[in-house]
Amino acid sequence: MTAAVATPTRRTSAGTGPLTGTGTLLRFMLRRDRVRFPAWTLGLAAFMSYFVTALPQIYATPADIRAVAPLLQGPMGALFGGPGYGMDDPRLEHLLAGLYGVYVLLGAGLMSLLTVVRHTRTEEHAGRSELVRSNVVGRHAQLTAALVMTAAMNVVVVVLVGALMTGQGFATTGSWLFAVSAGAMGMSFAGVAATTVQLSEYPRAAAGAAGGALGGAFALRALGDMTSEHGNALSWLSPIGWAQQTAPYVLDRWWPLGISVAFAVATATLGYALSSRRDLAAGLVPPRPGPARAAPWLRSPLALAWRLHRAQIVGWALALVVAGGAYGAFTGPALDVFEDAPEELLVVMGGTEDIGNGFLTVLALTFGITVAVYAVLAAQTIRTEETSGRAEPVLGTAVSRAGWLGSHLLVTAIGSLVLLLASGLATGVGAAISVGEAGLVADMVLATVSFAPAVWVVLALAALLYGAAPRALAAVWALVVYGMIVGFFAPLLDLPDAALWPSPFEHVGGYPLEPVSVVGLVVLTLVAAGLAAAGITAFRRRDVLGTG
Numbered sequence: 376m377t378a379a380v381a382t383p384t385r386r387t388s389a390g391t392g393p394l395t396g397t398g399t400l401l402r403f404m405l406r407r408d409r410v411r412f413p414a415w416t417l418g419l420a421a422f423m424s425y426f427v428t429a430l431p432q433i434y435a436t437p438a439d440i441r442a443v444a445p446l447l448q449g450p451m452g453a454l455f456g457g458p459g460y461g462m463d464d465p466r467l468e469h470l471l472a473g474l475y476g477v478y479v480l481l482g483a484g485l486m487s488l489l490t491v492v493r494h495t496r497t498e499e500h501a502g503r504s505e506l507v508r509s510n511v512v513g514r515h516a517q518l519t520a521a522l523v524m525t526a527a528m529n530v531v532v533v534v535l536v537g538a539l540m541t542g543q544g545f546a547t548t549g550s551w552l553f554a555v556s557a558g559a560m561g562m563s564f565a566g567v568a569a570t571t572v573q574l575s576e577y578p579r580a581a582a583g584a585a586g587g588a589l590g591g592a593f594a595l596r597a598l599g600d601m602t603s604e605h606g607n608a609l610s611w612l613s614p615i616g617w618a619q620q621t622a623p624y625v626l627d628r629w630w631p632l633g634i635s636v637a638f639a640v641a642t643a644t645l646g647y648a649l650s651s652r653r654d655l656a657a658g659l660v661p662p663r664p665g666p667a668r669a670a671p672w673l674r675s676p677l678a679l680a681w682r683l684h685r686a687q688i689v690g691w692a693l694a695l696v697v698a699g700g701a702y703g704a705f706t707g708p709a710l711d712v713f714e715d716a717p718e719e720l721l722v723v724m725g726g727t728e729d730i731g732n733g734f735l736t737v738l739a740l741t742f743g744i745t746v747a748v749y750a751v752l753a754a755q756t757i758r759t760e761e762t763s764g765r766a767e768p769v770l771g772t773a774v775s776r777a778g779w780l781g782s783h784l785l786v787t788a789i790g791s792l793v794l795l796l797a798s799g800l801a802t803g804v805g806a807a808i809s810v811g812e813a814g815l816v817a818d819m820v821l822a823t824v825s826f827a828p829a830v831w832v833v834l835a836l837a838a839l840l841y842g843a844a845p846r847a848l849a850a851v852w853a854l855v856v857y858g859m860i861v862g863f864f865a866p867l868l869d870l871p872d873a874a875l876w877p878s879p880f881e882h883v884g885g886y887p888l889e890p891v892s893v894v895g896l897v898v899l900t901l902v903a904a905g906l907a908a909a910g911i912t913a914f915r916r917r918d919v920l921g922t923g
Contacts, residue, residue, distance in 0.1 A: 420535035454599035483561035491568035549624035566642030572648035703805025743826030754837035799823030828899035838910030
């Protein structure tokens with residue numbers, strides 16, 4: 376008997392280059408992100424649509440617009456908005472670009488850096504890049520495809536935002552300048568992520584480094600804008616500052632976007648150069664070799680969870696301490712500005728009766744929402760432990776599913792409390808030094824710590840989604856965004872009480888302006904416990920790596 380053996384034709388690497396296969400990888404990425412792509416782009420457009428629709432109702436007359444101008448020209452407006460261009464003769468579009476536009480810029484930056492990390496370092500860490508690279512695929516094809524896809528997402532955001540603003544009747548040049556600024560901001564942090572993914576072999580570290588750069592850019596911009604009219608040198612060190620210094624509807628200058636483009640090209644080029652100097656799935660910063668045997672204190676799921684989350688907690692704590700100290704130090708100058716501000720401006724801070732405590736209450740809410748962001752990211756870390764295959768060996772031992780997930784949730788809950796305490800202490804010290812009242816330290820600590828149950832509700836909802844439908848985990852961001860909108864803009868929008876209660880941050884009480892709601896804290900804690908228990912139960916009933 377004879378056998379015929381078919382010899383497969385082997386493709387050679389002749390004629391291939393570093394970008395070979397980019398188009399194919401781009402199609403794969405688009406297919407994989409068929410939900411994330413429209414969710415991000417349409418979500419940012421919807422966010423802008425909300426402001427475009429709501430602002431004409433909030434500021435219905437020119438007098439209403441002029442009334443808010445002093446706030447935007449002061450340190451409070453600079454902190455949360457920007458350099459305040461156009462406030463000498465303010466119009467509605469000036470408020471849109473000068474106060475609310477920064478959140479669209481931040482959203483574009485976050486979208487871009489997460490997309491690049493997801494399609495580069497995460498793929499390498501999961502081992503899928505090795506399979507792809509075994510084909511005829513160039514060394515730089517994957518990074519290029521990720522950057523092209525990110526650029527496409529930013530282009531869609533530019534088109535949607537520009538069309539929304541011009542459709543509202545705003546000036547065409549300023550509208551498209553602001554939209555393009557958002558796209559340039561996104562590509563700036565796509566370049567940052569292209570660099571950070573080369574440094575560490577872990578996606579969480581790469582995303583954390585890029586996210587830290589985004590937070591640092593916001594802090595630099597805020598400090599620069601708060602200390603000088605229309606910003607100073609610190610503002611020009613920030614990619615956010617470059618976008619806002621275009622001054623849409625006022626100066627309409629395009630040239631600062633050249634800095635953004637140059638920065639994006641430089642950081643992306645650095646990413647390419649660094650990728651050529653490392654091995655696949657490795658980082659330029661090698662991980663420290665661990666001991667041959669685990670320390671005795673690591674022999675429990677709770678200790679393991681602490682080990683996995685501690686770097687994230689420490690990093691967030693340092694950032695919040697710096698931000699809290701800086702923002703607290705501006706309490707005195709802020710109060711000087713608010714003394715002459717019209718009553719319509721101070722509704723967000725509870726009116727004119729107690730401006731100082733109202734300002735501190737707003738700062739406490741800001742840190743509460745910020746720590747809620749940490750809680751969601753920590754919950755996504757739990758999901759990463761499962762999808763990367765590291766959870767399965769742990770669960771293959773005597774560790775129960777309830778013990779494993781419960782340990783992660785407990786560490787994150789305690790970490791949230793620590794972050795709130797650190798931010799409150801730093802803000803209180805800064806405020807106490809600024810106005811000379813030592814009692815503000817205790818007030819700010821209580822104000823921020825009182826948001827812990829609200830943060831725990833966000834974390835518990837994330838746990839429920841993770842346990843029941845892990846693919847839907849990202850939906851918990853809606854609660855955080857809703858809480859931010861309601862917390863900052865509900866007084867201006869005059870929303871009914873029914874629209875406030877879904878936000879857990881609305882049940883805290885608003886200290887020091889108002890007493891802490893003990894009943895609200897107890898109810899929030901019980902709700903968090905119930906949601907967390909439901910999430911653990913759902914996780915026990917599904918397969919590991921399952922879809923719910």
